[in-house]
Amino acid sequence: MRVVICLPFLGASDRYITPGSTLDKCADCGAGIFVAPSSRESPGDNVYVCMDCAARRLRDDPDPKFEVVEGAGRELLDWHRRN
Numbered sequence: 001m002r003v004v005i006c007l008p009f010l011g012a013s014d015r016y017i018t019p020g021s022t023l024d025k026c027a028d029c030g031a032g033i034f035v036a037p038s039s040r041e042s043p044g045d046n047v048y049v050c051m052d053c054a055a056r057r058l059r060d061d062p063d064p065k066f067e068v069v070e071g072a073g074r075e076l077l078d079w080h081r082r083n
């Protein structure tokens with residue numbers, strides 16, 4: 001299972017929304033979240049959570065594993081060029 005940290009809908013600044021993102025609900029709390037295209041297209045068993053719930057999960061996991069999914073690095077560089 002891969003935990004994907006997503007930008008919450010409430011309070012989100014347009015500046016940080018990856019173009020092509022789609023709306024979904026946090027798997028833990030049900031809050032609205034934006035799921036970036038690279039995250040949506042990433043194969044495997046993905047669980048999309050908001051940043052608050054991601055922080056809660058990290059608190060409970062003393063040795064979290066992070067990875068950059070394919071396409072996310074390109075999205076980040078595209079965003080950085082525009083901002």
Ligand SMILES: [Zn+2]
Nearest residue numbers: 026029050053
């Ligand atoms: Zn949540």
